[in-house]
Amino acid sequence: MSTVLVFLEAKSGSPSRISLEALAAGAALATATGAQLAAAMVGPAAALDSLGTLAAAISIEHPLLDRYTADGYTAACAQLVARLQPDFVLFPHTYQVRDFAPRLATRLGRVLISDVTAFSLAGSTVTFTRQLFQGKLNGHYHSAAPAPCLVSIQAGAFHAAEPAPTSVPVESFAPTLESSAIRTQPGEPFRAASQTVDLSSAPLIVSVGRGIKDEANITLVQELAQALGAELAASRPICDAGWLPMERQVGSSGQTVAPKLYLAVGISGAIQHLVGMKGSQCVVAINKDENAPIFEIADYGIVGDLFEVVPALTAAIRKAKG
Amino acid sequence: MKIIVAIKQVPERDARIRIDSSGRWIALDDIEFRMNESDAYALEEALLLKEAHGGEVIVLSAGPERVGQTIREALAKGADRGIHIASDSLASLDALGVARLMAAAIADEHPDLILTGLQSDDLGLGQTGVILAELLGIPHSSLILKIEKIESGLRLLRELEDGWFQHITLPTPALLTIQSGNTKLRYATLMGIKKAKTKELRTVDAASLGTGSQPSLLLDSVALPSRQKTTQMLPGSPAEAAAALVAKLQQEVRVL
Ligand SMILES: Cc1cc2nc3c(=O)[nH]c(=O)nc-3n(C[C@H](O)[C@H](O)[C@H](O)COP(=O)(O)OP(=O)(O)OC[C@H]3O[C@@H](n4cnc5c(N)ncnc54)[C@H](O)[C@@H]3O)c2cc1C
Ligand SMILES: Nc1ncnc2c1ncn2[C@@H]1O[C@H](COP(=O)(O)O)[C@@H](O)[C@H]1O
Numbered sequence: 001m002s003t004v005l006v007f008l009e010a011k012s013g014s015p016s017r018i019s020l021e022a023l024a025a026g027a028a029l030a031t032a033t034g035a036q037l038a039a040a041m042v043g044p045a046a047a048l049d050s051l052g053t054l055a056a057a058i059s060i061e062h063p064l065l066d067r068y069t070a071d072g073y074t075a076a077c078a079q080l081v082a083r084l085q086p087d088f089v090l091f092p093h094t095y096q097v098r099d100f101a102p103r104l105a106t107r108l109g110r111v112l113i114s115d116v117t118a119f120s121l122a123g124s125t126v127t128f129t130r131q132l133f134q135g136k137l138n139g140h141y142h143s144a145a146p147a148p149c150l151v152s153i154q155a156g157a158f159h160a161a162e163p164a165p166t167s168v169p170v171e172s173f174a175p176t177l178e179s180s181a182i183r184t185q186p187g188e189p190f191r192a193a194s195q196t197v198d199l200s201s202a203p204l205i206v207s208v209g210r211g212i213k214d215e216a217n218i219t220l221v222q223e224l225a226q227a228l229g230a231e232l233a234a235s236r237p238i239c240d241a242g243w244l245p246m247e248r249q250v251g252s253s254g255q256t257v258a259p260k261l262y263l264a265v266g267i268s269g270a271i272q273h274l275v276g277m278k279g280s281q282c283v284v285a286i287n288k289d290e291n292a293p294i295f296e297i298a299d300y301g302i303v304g305d306l307f308e309v310v311p312a313l314t315a316a317i318r319k320a321k322g
Numbered sequence: 323m324k325i326i327v328a329i330k331q332v333p334e335r336d337a338r339i340r341i342d343s344s345g346r347w348i349a350l351d352d353i354e355f356r357m358n359e360s361d362a363y364a365l366e367e368a369l370l371l372k373e374a375h376g377g378e379v380i381v382l383s384a385g386p387e388r389v390g391q392t393i394r395e396a397l398a399k400g401a402d403r404g405i406h407i408a409s410d411s412l413a414s415l416d417a418l419g420v421a422r423l424m425a426a427a428i429a430d431e432h433p434d435l436i437l438t439g440l441q442s443d444d445l446g447l448g449q450t451g452v453i454l455a456e457l458l459g460i461p462h463s464s465l466i467l468k469i470e471k472i473e474s475g476l477r478l479l480r481e482l483e484d485g486w487f488q489h490i491t492l493p494t495p496a497l498l499t500i501q502s503g504n505t506k507l508r509y510a511t512l513m514g515i516k517k518a519k520t521k522e523l524r525t526v527d528a529a530s531l532g533t534g535s536q537p538s539l540l541l542d543s544v545a546l547p548s549r550q551k552t553t554q555m556l557p558g559s560p561a562e563a564a565a566a567l568v569a570k571l572q573q574e575v576r577v578l
Contacts, residue, residue, distance in 0.1 A: 070452075070462065095483050099464045102417070102452035111416045111539045114447055127542065133444055136339050137348065138547050145538030183461035187489035189482055204577055228578075240503030246485075253481060261577045282575045284567065285553075291339065293547065300570055301553045302563045312564035320568050320578055 002147075003055065004030040005086035007077065008041040008048075009094055015041060015051070018092040020160035022153040023051065025119075026090045027161070032121045035087060040080055042073070045170035050163035056084075057170045064177045070100040071182045076175040077104050083173070086148050088126075093152040105150045112150045113141055115271075117157040130154075134270040135293035155252075155275050195247045195255075197231065204230035205259045207250055207277070208238055211266020211287065211306055215243045220310050221265055227317040233257065235267050251276035266306050269294030286310065323377035323471070323494075325368045326428055327401065328438040328451065330358040331385055331392040335443070345543050347413060357392050360439030364500035366507050367469055368437055369400045375471055378402045380431065384423055386410045390523065397518035398510035404521070409528035415537055417445075421453040422533040427526050435476070436497040440465060448499075455497035462497040463490050467504040479504075 006026035008019035015023070023039055030037040036055035041048060045059040060080065065072050077100075081089060091097040093115045105112040117138075118129040125142050128151060132139045143149040199205065206225040212218060225232045232248060239249040250257055252272040262280035267273060269285070269292055277283070278297060285298040286309050295301045302309050334354040342349040357365075368379045381396040383389045384407035393404040407427050412420060428436075436458075438451030448464075455462035467487075468479035475493035481501050482488055510518075556566040571578040 070464075074456075095465055095481070098448050099452070102449035103456045103462070106418060106421075106453045106456040109538075111418045111453075111537075112449060113539060114449060130446075131547075132446060132544060133333075133339060133348075134446065135547065137341075138545050140542045140545070142540055142542060143538060144536065144540050184463055184490055184492040187491075189486045189488045191486055236503065252483060254485060256484075261571070261575055282577075283551075289336075291546065295553050296547055296549045297551055298553045299551060299575075300567060301555045302567065303555065304560055304563060308560040309563060312560040313567060316561070316564040316568045317571075317578065320572065 002033065002035040002087040003038050003084055004033070004035045004088045004090065005038045005040060005081070005084055006090045007097075008039055009092055009096055010041055010043045010047060013043065014047050016092065016094070017160060018094060018153075018155045021155065021158045022090050022092040024160050025116075025153045025158040026088070028158070029088055029090070029119060029126070032119075033087070033126065038084060038086065040173070042076070045172060048170045049166050051166045052161055052164040053167045055168065057166050057168055059170055059172045060175065061172050062175055062177055064179060064182060067186050068096055069182050069184050069186060070103055071184065072177060073100045074104045074107060075177055075181060078107050079175045080173055081108065081148060089148050089150045091150070091152040093154050097152050101150065101152055108148065108150070110145055110148065110150055112152060113143065114152045115154045116151050117154045131271065134268060135296075136268075136291060154271060156278060192246065197247050199231055199233055199248065199250065199255045199257045202231040202257065202259050204228055204261045205233050205250075205257055205280075206230045206263045206265065207233040207235070207267060208244070208265050209235040209267030210237045212238070215241070217307075218243055220307070224263075224265070224310055224314045224317070227314045227321070228263075230261070230263070235273050264294050264298070265310060267294055268292050269296065286313075323371055323375050323435060324380070324431070324433045325371060325377060325435045325437060326380045326382055326431060326433045327361070327365050327368045327396070328424060328436065328454075329361040329365065329381050329383045329392060329396055330439070330442050331355045331383065331389045332358045332442055332444045339546075341544055341546070346541060347544060355388060355392070357395060358439050358442050360441065360500055360502045362507055363502050363505065364437040364439050365396055365399065365401065366505050367500055368435075369508070370505070371435070371469060371471065372400075377434075380405060380433070382424060382428060383407070384409055384420060384528065385412055393523055394518050395510060397521045397523070398514040399508055400514060402521065404523040406523060406525045407528050407531070408525050412528075413541075416539040417447050417449045417453055419533070419535065419537055421450050421457055422535075423528055423531055424450075424454055425457045426531040426533050432495075434494045436460075436495075438497070438499050440499045440501045451497055451499040458497070460495045460497055461492045462499070463492060464499040465501045466498045467501055469498065
């Protein structure tokens with residue numbers, strides 16, 4: 001029987017949420033292709049105890065894997081793949097996976113299908129969908145190489161299952177690793193300057209993107225935020241440019257927010273931004289491009305020039321508030 | 323330090339996305355091209371290292387003839403020479419195929435450091451650099467914001483998720499993929515643009531590199547994404563749309 005193997009990533013000792021989403025993708029793929037599902041993670045066996053129905057649960061254990069390195073993970077995963085001979089190997093599309101999975105695929109003579117959002121089956125061919133042009137277009141891919149086919153799954157693309165006791169005893173797998181083969185020396189993770197604004201509890205957020213064009217124009221959205229009584233946030237390029245402080249950045253490398261209202265002004269809606277604000281109750285987008293990906297998740301949209309729409313909106317809100 | 327920077331030419335950020343008649347890519351006829359964003363930051367890091375420690379910066383780009391323009395732009399900013407892997411059919415390759423071309427084209431260069439962008443703005447694979455490192459048998463690190471030369475090699479600042487960072491050290495030769503946004507990009511000076519015209523730009527025909535193999539990943543078709551939510555579009559003049567939105571915010575979203 002063929003196998004779908006899912007590599008989970010630990011966060012504070014247990015599989016991360018996006019890993020469980022990748023596991024859900026793996027379960028769907030296994031069902032569709034008549035395969036069995038296996039899961040593996042670097043870490044202790046106890047962390048794999050609530051993954052539901054599996055054909056195998058594998059804890060990968062080695063002192064040289066205590067701290068993540070691309071060399072260590074590539075070697076360990078290559079050995080596990082050689083042992084299990086899976087047809088598909090799935091990963092969550094995390095920074096860690098981006099760092100080592102292309103290397104692993106190359107070592108196996110394959111190409112990783114990265115950041116996949118969906119799959120479909122026609123005959124015996126599985127077609128994988130991934131985004132192009134920062135979400136403005138979808139591409140449909142299939143693998144023309146023999147197994148294994150390596151795939152990483154985008155955050156939020158699949159729904160994680162509720163935890164349930166793992167149906168099989170957890171096996172442990174000890175790869176053969178040499179410390180001399182690990183060439184990078186990782187330091188401890190640290191956080192930049194302390195956060196003074198907590199956007200995560202803000203009920204109303206006005207967020208500005210590169211459509212604002214120039215630092216001097218930031219006052220336009222500041223006035224809108226003030227009229228609305230909202231916090232001001234931004235996409236990454238705005239904070240990189242120093243137009244607003246880093247702590248106001250929303251997205252995968254910034255803050256995650258879930259306000260009642262998220263008003264996105266001149267933001268295209270790249271996935272790295274969306275993961276930080278998708279949980280908002282109501283999303284409003286103002287963008288001159290009717291095909292901007294932000295409209296795919298917006299409740300209300302205004303297609304137009306923000307330099308006309310924003311002042312009009314600020315005036316209308318002031319008037320409504322009296 | 324001898325540094326190679328891989329630079330990809332991609333469609334302009336605001337380019338209109340129209341699917342071409344093959345249904346497998348976008349129509350390119352009325353599109354402007356530019357340097358991939360994170361590659362511009364990779365180039366900047368290379369130029370800063372050269373200014374601090376001396377050495378040579380070589381830019382490497384694969385693509386059709388128009389790619390020469392982007393290479394010249396990098397030369398105008400201060401790179402010393404360029405290598406253009408000429409190919410009109412890169413789209414038929416997968417990331418491994420492109421990385422193999424790059425590895426073959428620089429086989430005689432023996433650089434201390436190779437920099438690539440984190441990911442391309444068109445394909446967004448985020449892989450070509452890491453694959454190249456494995457092909458060359460050298461260590462790599464990705465999502466790098468800052469590079470510092472130290473006795474044993476390099477000390478790096480790497481971005482992690484949710485606003486976390488870490489330092490990493492590794493020996494050279496090495497490959498790094500550079501994340502956008504950590505420095506200010508320089509502009510080419512008039513002098514630089516003039517000088518670029520006299521700098522060496524070597525063109526290598528992709529077919530002559532002998533890496534030809536069947537791709538293991540095929541792009542069958544492209545499509546415009548469908549909406550996950552039904553967005554209510556508020557039409558009209560800016561004032562009308564603004565008034566309509568205020569009404570929604572009062573009556574439906576109830577935040578006003
Ligand atoms: C590993 C990684 C991590 C990242 N982390 C983050 C993150 O945490 N947060 C984040 O935001 N990004 C992040 N990014 C970057 C992300 O991929 C996008 O590049 C970024 O979100 C784009 O920002 P933007 O929408 O402001 O700019 P653009 O994509 O340039 O969009 C600008 C938008 O403004 C519109 N516009 C232009 N002019 C006007 C006008 N006059 N009126 C109305 N609309 C106009 C355009 O149509 C366009 O849609 C990350 C990327 C990577 C690779
Ligand atoms: N055709 C190319 N020519 C030069 N560099 C490239 C090419 N394709 C990809 N790269 C490099 O690899 C990086 C990652 O690209 P990708 O794997 O497509 O996301 C880019 O930022 C470039 O630095």
